[in-house]
Amino acid sequence: MESQLLYNITHQEAFGIFIAVYFYLTGLSAGSFILSTLAYGFGMERYKSLGRVGVVLATVLLIIAPLFLLLHIGVPHRAWHLFVYLNFESPITWGSFLLILYPINCIIYGYFMFKEKKKQTRLFGLLGIPLAISVHGYTGFILAFGKARALWNTALMPILFLVSAIVSGIALMILVCIVKDRFFSKLKKIDYPLLENLGKMLAWVIVFDLFLVGCDILVLLISHSEAQEVAHLLLYGSFFPLFLIVENLLGKILPFILLVVPRFRNLVTIIIASLLVIIGIFFMRYVVVVGGESIPLI
């Protein structure tokens, strides 16, 4: 039956860009933290130089990230309500505690690392891993609990967010290591074998990320009508350039090729690939948050 909408109310945007930026920054933080624990938590000596960079990045990013939440909420001076009126059914309540515990743990872990106290560093590194996973996993739950939105309301969301966090974390770490080695180290020499190793790691995490995104889209395409609608929006609607071209082609497939084909792999392509990944994951957050809520509800 042919039907046409004559009048309806347009809905206000609920989340939007600030939330996307917040998710992006917590993702970068969690990814950096996990990399920093490879050496100091799990004893992989090869990654030792990542430890300090990782913990500093993780802490700084996670202190900046909640500021975007304060920008987002309507009445920022009531933010203390989050710690007084608790609703343990709400992922945001879980998050308000994680956002306090995780940076504190990062600071303690970093303190012991810089004091070179191995045993304590290891303890707080290992303690920090579940915290880092939770701090980013809970952001996935925030969206997954948004049952109105087909793109968000999936059990894949927390794991998808975690994997993309690790992807962006590795890429950021590569870039920061290059800058640090080139300009701030005593030898001014870049540790290329380490970068190559991180590059390969990045490539295979990208594959897992692509797999999850593929699963998500395939299921959306055959699920209920709103799920199909949002899948069409991403595949050939107005979010097609951001989702397919920027996020997946430029942000994942191209960097993957640059990183795995030995002929292409050198310092420049590793830098380019990491930059592309970092930009791509930002648009992933943007597409999920803003694209997810751009389908009219009623």
Added chain:
Amino acid sequence: MLIDLRKCIGCNTCAVACKSENNVPLSVWRSWVKRVEKGTYPHAKEYFLPIVCNNCAKPICVTVCPVKASIQRPDGIVYVDPHRCIGCRYCMASCPYGVRHINPLTKIVEKCFWCHHRVDAGLEPACVLACPTGAILFGDRNEPQSQIAKALAENAVQVIKAELGTDPQTYYIGLDQDVVDTKETEKD
């Protein structure tokens, strides 16, 4: 609440009464009338769908509110405590019916709460009172002798998006699926 769409003439009186009763600012609406045209001339008809909060029995907005500002009263009405809401908009993001809005002046979330201040005083919600055709019925459906309980028992009723398991408490008589499904399409 039960809305008899056969009686609705699309006059928007309910929406205006709501604005006036609840002091709803410009640019936002707690209730409104969606209008859809079906078919082509000469076989065309205009349909009206008055939308208010469903005051769901299993409200997702209450589940996700991090500060317990969205509250379900024992009688089932779901309302927002204006002194507690921090304006995080999580309820707006999760409500499948899009009936919540941010007040542009106070920056907190507001919604239709079936005029609970009037209900507590023994009055009907403003939209029910204002409807010129008496298309909206309000009452306790668990009270077998109430008008709404009888009407719910005697008519084929429908709710919007029953499949989401929110158990909406705003029922409609004569709800057309096409009217619910017709949405703003993306402009090419």
